[in-house]
Amino acid sequence: MADHYFNLCTLLTLSLSFHGISAVDYQVTNCVADTPGGIRFNNEIGIPFTKQLMGTVNDFIWTTVFQQNNPDDRKPVDTVNLYIVELEVDEGVTWGNNNINISSSFLQGYQGDLKFAYTALLYHEMTHVFQWNGEGQTPAGLVEGVAEYTTLRANYISPAFAKPGDGSTWDQGYDFTARFLEYCDGIVPGFVAKLNAKMRFAYDVKYFEELTGKPVDQLWQEYKAKYGH
Ligand SMILES: *[C@@H]1O[C@H](CO)[C@@H](O)[C@H](O)[C@H]1NC(C)=O
Numbered sequence: 316m317a318d319h320y321f322n323l324c325t326l327l328t329l330s331l332s333f334h335g336i337s338a339v340d341y342q343v344t345n346c347v348a349d350t351p352g353g354i355r356f357n358n359e360i361g362i363p364f365t366k367q368l369m370g371t372v373n374d375f376i377w378t379t380v381f382q383q384n385n386p387d388d389r390k391p392v393d394t395v396n397l398y399i400v401e402l403e404v405d406e407g408v409t410w411g412n413n414n415i416n417i418s419s420s421f422l423q424g425y426q427g428d429l430k431f432a433y434t435a436l437l438y439h440e441m442t443h444v445f446q447w448n449g450e451g452q453t454p455a456g457l458v459e460g461v462a463e464y465t466t467l468r469a470n471y472i473s474p475a476f477a478k479p480g481d482g483s484t485w486d487q488g489y490d491f492t493a494r495f496l497e498y499c500d501g502i503v504p505g506f507v508a509k510l511n512a513k514m515r516f517a518y519d520v521k522y523f524e525e526l527t528g529k530p531v532d533q534l535w536q537e538y539k540a541k542y543g544h
């Protein structure tokens with residue numbers, strides 16, 4: 316009993332000191348531990364690695380992507396729950412305020428460096444937990460673009476990731492919009508952090524012009540021209 320009590324205290328102390336004063340709790344549950352995807356998760360990734368990664372990603376989002384050094388600027392989240400579950404197609408999905416589902420069939424079928432792909436996926440899904448979305452008014456393409464921008468900034472991108480200048484519209488989403496946001500960040504340092512802050516309570520496409528002095532359509536044309544498209 317004494318040993319058990321000591322171990323619990325040690326764990327609590329470590330988790331509090333690791334995450335500083337803004338402690339977020341990370342709960343990871345493998346709901347399909349006896350399926351091929353769940354077994355591969357336990358063998359190649361595992362719950363301890365996932366919890367550590369969630370802390371690293373969380374800090375990266377606050378510090379580097381959204382630059383929310385003041386805790387009052389952050390989306391209030393006490394706990395992030397991650398579940399390994401059956402999902403037919405999606406690699407992962409973020410739902411509710413603070414829940415992430417990772418597809419066991421994705422884990423089962425992925426060919427290549429699974430840990431790399433899983434890490435990239437967590438940068439994306441964790442961004443959904445912590446980003447502002449204009450109380451639901453931000454267009455889906457921009458929401459997904461910001462999530463992929465985090466994976467781009469963290470340099471967890473695959474060779475298939477869009478190159479600078481790719482894409483047909485600024486709000487096409489995912490890696491295409493991420494590359495455009497990278498360009499905007501080059502014009503106005505901290506652009507994505509500033510845009511995210513503006514989207515706390517509402518969304519307006521004019522935010523692009525307020526931050527850069529140019530409407531988003533002009534920014535997109537100049538972006539395409541810069542890369543010769
Ligand atoms: C996530 O998985 C949980 C547990 O299986 C399920 O109840 C929930 O509906 C799933 N949500 C989504 C959006 O897939």
Ligand SMILES: [Zn+2]
Nearest residue numbers: 439443459462
């Ligand atoms: Zn997404």
